[in-house]
Amino acid sequence: MIDNIDHLIVAVSDLALAKKSLTKIIGSEPVWEGVHEDIGTSNVIFLLSNTYLELLASTGDGMGSGLVQNFLSNHGEGLMGIVYGVKNLSISRDGLLKKGFILPDIINGSGKCNKTGATRNWIYQLLPAELSRGIFTFIIEHKQGSLPKFEDNSPANVYKLDHVVVQTSDMDSVIDLYRDTFNIRLALDKFVEHWNRRMAFFRLNKTTIEVVEMKDKENSHDKLWGIALEVKSLANAHARLVREKVTVSEVKPGVKENTLVCTIKSENCGIPMLLIEHLS
Known part of the structure; x- marks a missing residue:
């Protein structure tokens, strides 16, 4: 759908x-x-x-x-x-x-x-x-009417939404909604030891809805939490952000294999925000 x-x-x-x-x-x-x-x-x-x-x-x-x-x-x-x-x-x-x-x-x-x-x-x-x-x-x-075609090929610039993070207290109900009602493909549903959480990954238009179950939260409603933005060269992107005086963490290996990440800590419009580069 x-x-x-x-x-x-x-x-x-x-x-x-x-x-x-x-x-x-x-x-x-x-x-x-x-x-x-x-x-x-x-x-x-x-x-x-x-x-x-x-x-x-x-x-x-x-x-x-x-x-x-x-x-x-x-x-x-x-x-x-x-x-x-x-x-x-x-x-x-x-x-x-x-x-x-x-x-x-x-x-x-x-x-x-x-x-x-x-x-x-x-x-x-x-x-x-x-x-x-x-x-x-x-x-x-x-x-x-339409927006212009995307044409930015600079390796230092953001070119893609890698994933958006949703927090939930009820993963089974989320799966009922996204997979069974919206017909969005459930790519993976697993317990991730690194985060000590059950996580589900839904895939569509070359991006991911990453859902994290927060059993310690009593709120029955879900929450849009943060985003990861993909770049082709994190080293170049990091250097550009430092020149722009954006506060950003050091580059480090991501939880996912063959990725590099850094966290944007300022100028982020209140959004928990990660930059990510996929190495292969």
């Missing part, structure tokens, strides 16, 4: 400052700076090869503005939501309705780029919290 992770939403209080920070981390300029007049938000989009990151701020009145303000009040800046892409939203909606889920109506969405005047239009299906397990989630079908 789900074709891809269309994008991740990052709630921010100061869009200009967040844009400056994420530009340092990604290494390239955003491809879109726009406004959603109908829902009261403004956004900045950073394109990756397999998805995009959307900085979202409250700049007016409307449903979106209220959602951002509420998230910032309760959590501060950080990962606010995940958006799944489909080719035919009506088919996806019908599939969920047949499974017995109660859904609100499909909504029309639109955005305009402040720099170019370009417009994009889409339709989307908000998912109720009992279906999304508390993570702000919607399913989108793009109708008109």
